[in-house]
Amino acid sequence: MIWILPTAVGALLLLVRRAPRATAVSTAAATLALAVWAAVTRPATSFPLIFTSGFSVDGLAAVMVVTVAAVALAVLVFATGELREARFYGLMLIFVGAMLATVTATELTVLLMGWEVMGAMSYALIGYWWRDGDRVTSAGVAFVTTRAGDLGLYVAAGAAFAAFTTGGTSGQVLGLAALPELPQPWRDLVAGGIVLAALGKSAQLPFSFWLSRAMAGPSPVSALLHSATMVAAGAYLLLRVEPLLAATGWAGPLVAWVGGLTALLLGGVALAQRDLKQLLAASTCAQLGFMVMGSVAGGAAHLVAHAAVKSLLFLGAGAWLTALGTKDLSELRGAGRRYPVVGVSFAVGALALAGLPPLSLWVTKDSVLAAVHDPWLHAVGLAAGALSAAYAGRALVAVWRGSRSDGRPAETLSWAPLPVLAAGAAVLGVVGLPAVWAWWSGLVGDPGAARVDAGSLALSGALAAAAVLTALVRLPEPRVLTGWLGLEAAARAVLWRPLLALARGAAWFDDRVLDGAVEAVPRLGMAAARLARTPFEMGVDGVVRAVGGAAMGLGRLARRPQTGQVHTYLAQAAVGLIILAVAIVLVR
């Protein structure tokens, strides 16, 4: 339950807003201490939520919690130099808490809860500078895109529950451990849903474009989101349910190929970017692609090493952005020499990203590829590795050539995490040593995972070195690659605009047809009433009025003789008598 500490403090910060920086950093430090403690003692807990839910720290989770907590601490220390608002630190702490909940969850309900809260926090953090409409749009695109993937987890939970209620499967309801044994067809549905959600979260094809949008947030957000949270959650989930994927037969190769193609294509995208943060973002997609291609042990190693490398690179880019006001590769000329602490750390990170010996990603990437047996996929992986070297080299050359003297003075305290992360980026490759590898693969629950051999390492190291040198020549930048393969435009054209058009059509239908029909009923009623009035009511009423009118007429007629004048009465009497006499004569 170590997620509670950052989440609770984060929520408190949002409400109280006092001393945010000190609170956040000390909370992150305490969380790291707790994470290390949890990694050693391996606590587990269970409690009733909707079903019996639980959190536990096994080997893979132990690796994750320590990585997440360590990167979070580094990022928050860095952020103190740049941001002051309590809102930022509160959201960041909840973000970290949600990630910790996700990686320690033993069951789909709580996993999904952490998973989606993380998405919501990424929305709030990407759109942190909310006065800028573009940034808010970016946040919305990121949230809606990842949530489209998240729907897969909802379906997976439903399918898993269906299997539990009908199939007589024992074990924890919706428990992750029991998923591989689910009866068909539910198992396939569960696997499909989980894969969809994980690919969405880790920005694999075709979801990659949201990660480009995620750059709209402050640099520390990018540093955290691209390394140890959010995208890492997708990769983690695929590593976690590897037995399920293996059991289905189709899911493992599917994921591996999607990962491989993402590594290749987004590697190309990264190579074509002119903006340092965009380059790093595309490279995140590509590196995440590696994590899901091979064995659990290789993927986990790559995840941890990449977390250190990528948070370092983003913090470096953020440091220059703050100090020099630019993240454009052509304008960063001399940035490395101007701020040597950042420059050297960044160089270590970039060389590690390039896969140069003896740095970490060189070993971990090859450890992943060691478990890839399909020769075509293996070739894709090697090509993608060469691309990594090319774009990393490009970034490195951009910041180290030339010199400059402008910009703000260097920070000391808040830049302190950079060398630490650089040390991690440099040495984490020790995992490839035989003894360490045996320990590692046992730790993450994948004993006997293929270990990389010296020949492959030599080959990839040479390949990387050659590819880095391409940075010295100018490469073409095809528009399809600079524009992230047109993925967002495609998603807008194929999904969002038709959806809006459909919504407008539905609204029109609702107002005109449905409500029109309802409104027509009283109109019809009124028309019927008028109809009833004119011929019928008027008819009956007419007869009554006619009778009345006739009587009135007669009355008026009868009144006319009553003049009150004696001579008239006399004349009337005379006429009356004459008529009477005539009548008597005639009747007789």
Added chain:
Amino acid sequence: MLDLVIFLPLLAAALLAVPGVSARWVWLGATAVDLALVVAMWLGYDGGIGYETRLRWIPSVGAGYHVGVDGLSLPLIAMTAVLFLLCAVYSWRETRRPRSYAALFLFLQTVSIGLFAALDLLVFFVFFDLSIVGMYFVIAGWGHGDRARSALKFFLYTFLGSLALLLGFIGLYLGGGTFDMVELIAEPPVVPAVVLLAIGVGLAVKTPTVPFHTWLPPAHTDAPAAGSAILAGVLLKMGTYGFARIAMPMLPEAWRAYAWVIIAVGVASVLYGALVALAQDDLKRLIAYTSVNHMGYIVLALGAAGLAPGAGRARELAVSGAVTQMVSHGLITGALFLLTGVLWDRARSYDIGRYGGIAGTAPVFTAMVAVAAFASLGLPGLSGFIAEFQIFTGVIGAGAVVAGVLAILGILITAALLLRVFHRAFLGAPGELQVSDVRPRELMAVAPLLVLSLVIGLAPRWLLDLVEPFSAALVSLVSR
């Protein structure tokens, strides 16, 4: 005790007739005491039908004053009491005929709680119709815009629905020889399926489901904020409550036979409501359509509960989800409507396009809208997720996989549309209209709703423990 809970607000309303009595204090006091009594009832409830009262009324047709509570009615009564109390807080500074306003809301409270406690069809029907009358006067008397017309439309449409409901009740009486719900549930009357049609249409108008929902948007748009909150939070639940209390246990065979129709109506409401909401520019109309969407989940879940036997646990889960959703929607949509009242109060407009960057001038207000909007789109940690997750899982678990997957698409559309509104009105560049931040009474009226939603979202067991026995009972009743 239950009778006191039901009639205390009405007594308070009568007290308002005495000149010199402070209307707002009586209103606040009565609703607060009523809520305290409901809490006490909740704590003292121990399964089955609790706090039952039975009095003779029209013995010749087997109708009597019969009330009681169980795991379905108690959460709804509690939600009702909370919402009415907060409406009293919210309306603290009401200046237009405050005495009549308070009396009308107190009357509506008696009617609503009475309906959720009714165990006799005629008692239910009387409260059902009185709720329409009360809300008519709230909209017509304290609304804005084209209020007379909206109120009339609301009245005529829902009244017509209640007539269909009455026909259905008479059908049940002719089949079962009594209006007593407990007896009718114990021995379901043998009646043709057309009775379910009559009851179904009557309740569908009130819920409302597609295609009977078109009275809802104008009624909300022109109602005062507190009236909208009660209309959406409490009155809409009367429809779905009726499905679970009357239609399902009294007509189990017909419910099972036509479960797929109910499911289809539910899915249609979910998707159609979300789509139409996406195209709205008027904030209140938009929230009204998301209500259609949210109520669609409930109808879907109740329909899935009538699917073929087997997967009993999944169907129970769907019913629990439906009840949770009734409570959750009351809290969240109540909060959203009270918050739109702030916009109307400051700038007299619900037009999303005329606002912008509200976060700059009203940060607390914006934060509350953000929480309410994320709750409405089903973010975990808030009550909507607990409800919808149970519904989706239960519906798919019960075998309605396609319906479940389609309904899940609904939460993506609601996410997109709520974020879109939030962006257009609250973030970005300042808009044409200015909004100042919430006042203390507005904060005190809305914050408890959001806190309750958060509590249910993080620790739902206290609610689910009450609901689950009811769900199990209902599923076994409908499977007979």
